[in-house]
Amino acid sequence: MAAPRPMSRFWEWGKNIVCVGRNYAEHAREMRSAVPSEPLLFLKPSSAYAPEGSPILLPAHSRELHHELELGVVLGRRGCAVPEDAAMDYVAGYALCLDMTARDVQDECKKKGLPWTLAKAFTSSCPVSAFVPKDKIPDPHKLRLWLKVNGELRQEGETSSMIFSIPYIISYISKIMTLEEGDIILTGTPKGVGPVKENDELLAGIDGVVSMRFKVERPEDYKKP
Helix, strand or coil: CCCCCCHHHHHHCCCCEEEEECCEHHHHHHCCCCCCCCCEEEEECHHHEEEECECEECCCCCCCEEECEEEEEEECCCECCCCHHHHHHHEEEEEEEECCEEHHHHHHHHHHCCCCHHHHCCCCCEEECCCEEHHHCCCCCCCEEEEEECCEEEEEEEHHHECCCHHHHHHHHHCCCCECCCCEEECCCCCCCEEECCCCEEEEEECCCEEEEEEEECCHHHCCC
16 A cells, blocks of 8 residues: 655645636736636646745746745645535645746736736746645634745735635635645735846745745756856
8 A cells, every 4th residue: 555645745746736816806906907706717737846945947938037925725635516615624734835927928928818828837936835734724814925035025915815715716626627635726916926036035934834935046958158
């Protein structure tokens, strides 16, 4: 019988990264977008994971990389058509995440009505913190998230400001696609998203829970001699 997979390293074996866009009204307005009436979903591949200790790599096809700070919800069991009132039973824990976005590419995709894959799904586009077990966060809707770039506070927000709650999001997604153990749901970003460049240092945290640090680097393949 195979040994159980360690939830503490979900990024090594989890299959799906499901992202919710525009889940904070102030961010939607910041992006000059309408506040959605239902969750806006997009996906990242598992190769997008960048655990702490690895760099955030600048994508070669973009000249404007932005940070988007998010609370990630890690699934502890398989779920399909999960009732909203039972959704939290499927949560194993949490992680702080960054939805790194090639903003110039996304803007072009929006203009042309194209999917956001090129802007969202590149290598290292999902930096993640250490895993936080569910019992360490009694209420995920009462957290303060923050992010600093080179020591300057860029983003901060309260998860109480999310438009769609975590149980609603889990239930909604699971009616569309089966969620698997080890999957993560990124629940949206508060206002304050902005650009990063090579050698920038990002420090982010959930007050009283976890923090993480990353450096932005250019891939070796694209460095000039």
